[in-house]
Amino acid sequence: MIAKKMHVDVYERNFMLFSAVLLVLFATAVSVAAFGMGIQVPAPEQRVDPRTVATDPNSPWSAPGLREVAPGKYDAYILARAVPTWEYLPKELTIPAGSSVSFYVTSSDVQHGFKIQDTNANFMVLPGQVSKLTIKFDKPGTYNYICTEYCGSGHGIMYGAIIVTP
Ligand code: CUA
Numbered sequence: 001m002i003a004k005k006m007h008v009d010v011y012e013r014n015f016m017l018f019s020a021v022l023l024v025l026f027a028t029a030v031s032v033a034a035f036g037m038g039i040q041v042p043a044p045e046q047r048v049d050p051r052t053v054a055t056d057p058n059s060p061w062s063a064p065g066l067r068e069v070a071p072g073k074y075d076a077y078i079l080a081r082a083v084p085t086w087e088y089l090p091k092e093l094t095i096p097a098g099s100s101v102s103f104y105v106t107s108s109d110v111q112h113g114f115k116i117q118d119t120n121a122n123f124m125v126l127p128g129q130v131s132k133l134t135i136k137f138d139k140p141g142t143y144n145y146i147c148t149e150y151c152g153s154g155h156g157i158m159y160g161a162i163i164v165t166p
Pocket of ligand 1: 112
């Protein structure tokens with residue numbers, strides 16, 4: 001018995017070809033973004049106990065703020081909280097232009113968000129988990145950070161600012 005060649009309609013064949021090309025295109029776009037442009041999804045950095053993260057003297061969030069780890073390189077420990085009031089600690093960070101800042105953000109109570117205006121930083125802040133993302137600030141100016149997850153009646157007043165000096 002001779003196998004008959006399968007008949008594929010020309011529209012169907014073109015559509016399959018188009019789908020295959022799209023897949024290659026998407027895979028290329030994701031690879032270029034991740035490896036070429038360094039755009040990455042914030043990874044859960046570590047686990048902490050939300051009940052003690054703000055009070056334990058061994059926890060960096062008991063004294064939130066900037067640490068200069070190398071010239072022009074900073075670690076920023078930021079605590080998001082709804083109790084006793086909706087705020088980020090610290091409310092303000094000042095760095096010189098050209099600085100690279102690694103943000104370590106966690107919550108001592110409920111779920112919050114963390115978005116920095118004019119950057120691609122926008123991630124969830126979960127109690128018990130540390131969210132980390134590194135951003136380089138080349139342009140002087142004020143970059144506000146705001147809460148992007150509804151966290152209670154004071155959600156709208158939950159913000160802070162990064163001041164980048166020339
Ligand atoms: Cu914190 Cu909304």
